[in-house]
Amino acid sequence: MSQTSPQHAPNAAIVSTEHTPACRVALVGFGTVGRAVAKILCDRADGLLRLTHICNRNFERKKQPWVPADVVWTDDFHTILNSDVDIVIELIGGLTPAEDLVRGALQAGKSVVTANKQLIARHGPDLLSLAAANDCRLEFGASVAGGVPVLPALRTGLNGDRLHAIAGILNGTCNYILSRIETARIPFSEALEEAQALGYAEADASEDLDGGDARAKLAILALAGLQARVSPTDIRARSIRTVDAVDFDYAAELGCTIRQISRAELKDSTLYADVGPSLVPEASPFGRVQRNLNLVLTSGEYGGDMAFLGAGAGGDPTAVAVVSDLLFVAEGLSAGRRAPRSLRLTSPNVSCDFETPWYLRLVVKDQPGIIAGLATILSAHRLNIDAVLQKPGFEKSALPFVITLEPCRDTQLQPALHEMSALPFALRPCLSLPILR
């Protein structure tokens, strides 16, 4: 074939418009993602987007030689609110002052693109209403799963379907730690230190390990995919700190491994939601996700199951998500399209009372009558034992062993767990993990 143009145009060129004035874009927050976004915007030159402002504290130290000289640098976001920019990119993170910036921009009729998961998880529905009331758009494709385009897909590829369930590996830190324990059978504490040394986990990793990060993302997925207004704090989050190498040994006996799974399922008027370590089959899509990758599965009434896998974090993948949102908004603006006029969200009851089989791991001081004692409690709560597993080679003074239960609801299980953990031979509270199939 003849070669008419050797230049490889960026993807969006196929829908770009050459003769429209460029959208004026301000970037607030010039950290890792912000720099990557600015770099992409400066590399592109398709006439659709024009970076006009960068806002950051102490911006003098942040200046980059590749940023065009006519870009205005400022440390005051009010400069941007009072400017003629069309779109504000919010990459400050956290609630303060990001919320003020986003509200201010929307009230000034400027569209907003943000990667701020906490802000959207807490205030997403209100901010979407505010955007609609001010005839502008709010997009947050980068707030969940970084570069994995699951939110855009919910917006444009799966919107013809009616989704009833979303599940995902949404936290790369947890997945790094759990898949490291899986492959190296090192203690939890060692895997955490390793993740911290490699920069995959922060010094205080509580928000990741205890599920706060993942449940904020799950709330956003429920908003975008299930049209459900749910507060992240209404979603139960279980920590992965209680999981240790021995649990991977026992899980393997069951053909399973352990991952932090976030899942939400809409059934009648209840949103079932849970975040925490769960047994998943080794051969399942979840079981195969290694390192700090993210995976999201959606289940639709018509389209069935769909999976999205990719880098969940990192400056560049997240920046792609931000720029993709920017292009979406800019194309709409350039064509006179602005906000959707109405939101139809439901406000379901939120419950963690899934019905699943369970993995219970106890650490006991070995003595006669343990099984009998546990079986009596389980039987009294009408819970059926599926299997009892005891691997050889452990100290009798601190013996880990496992009971699996046939499917039952969480609310049925909890009182039994409470009683079991109080038995005199139980050295620690009983660990309970749902077994997902």
Place this chain on the structure above:
Amino acid sequence: MSQTSPQHAPNAAIVSTEHTPACRVALVGFGTVGRAVAKILCDRADGLLRLTHICNRNFERKKQPWVPADVVWTDDFHTILNSDVDIVIELIGGLTPAEDLVRGALQAGKSVVTANKQLIARHGPDLLSLAAANDCRLEFGASVAGGVPVLPALRTGLNGDRLHAIAGILNGTCNYILSRIETARIPFSEALEEAQALGYAEADASEDLDGGDARAKLAILALAGLQARVSPTDIRARSIRTVDAVDFDYAAELGCTIRQISRAELKDSTLYADVGPSLVPEASPFGRVQRNLNLVLTSGEYGGDMAFLGAGAGGDPTAVAVVSDLLFVAEGLSAGRRAPRSLRLTSPNVSCDFETPWYLRLVVKDQPGIIAGLATILSAHRLNIDAVLQKPGFEKSALPFVITLEPCRDTQLQPALHEMSALPFALRPCLSLPILR
């Protein structure tokens, strides 16, 4: 939380508009996908889309009780071209008369949504130009990988990136057959008969088995993701008919399995593209795709690798893709947004000359000097042998054995293959499969 509305709204409700007149939609082609699309449109009642016409031959026999009485049935698509519909859904398939319908609709200023892979692969660039010239849109998200929203993601989730490579398992029939041979070690012919009996393969499955279907899809992915104008017939397609159970035995020795892989890579001004059976690591995303699922991997300059997995065919998943496109177009129309104004496509040279390691399988009549004969030819062509594999237990009169080569270009390999296949002890042409990592 209080429950304000138990109704689970369809996904798109979040961007639907209550106060805009509905887009008038005509459906041409009332087969499996067409019925599924009509069902979704009749189930929805969000005021954004209104099905007004259905066109099919012998429509009297096709009528369904759940189609509203005011929908016009016709067997003449000119009725639709002359009507006031805003969007035409083309689900006839094939080139004739689908091409006339689509051109007619676009020329009449009606946007078109199609699942027609042959039409888009052959005429996509022209039809996109025609749409732009007539200020309307052409969307074809259902033409590749059915319900897997890879084309929408290229449009809105990955468009901030600059993709340089796309690879996929794009043909469910081939994947069903190859993964069946893999798990059951049955002969190719038996796996094909089974697929035909189950409805996964047509009576004449040449288009699937020989790669015609997959290369049409690859051409569409290259258009949408790499902005490359490429004719499907310029892409080399290798048949899977030459692969047999013994190749899975040998592949397993190399930690691999065999899949039909379609891949395109843009490098300088050349599009490297190939469709056909390939060795992939058993533990890779490709190696794990079973049954008739589809998987698409994209590689971007900024976002790195992304994977999309899901049902590649079937009425309902494909219908979801069609309705998602419809919503995209309708939202644009209702907001006054119509066509993108320009297309920037490149017309690269197309080459199958990838550099990879190779798997060569020969079937020979055993006699002294075979390895020496082959090694002499390979050496003369400066090809380096990586390994020679010969599994025990085969008849000496028809002995399959395998040579793997270190990376070399396809053009280097072909003359050697030709000479090897002509050796007197070679019972069949040498099978050569690229080994992908």
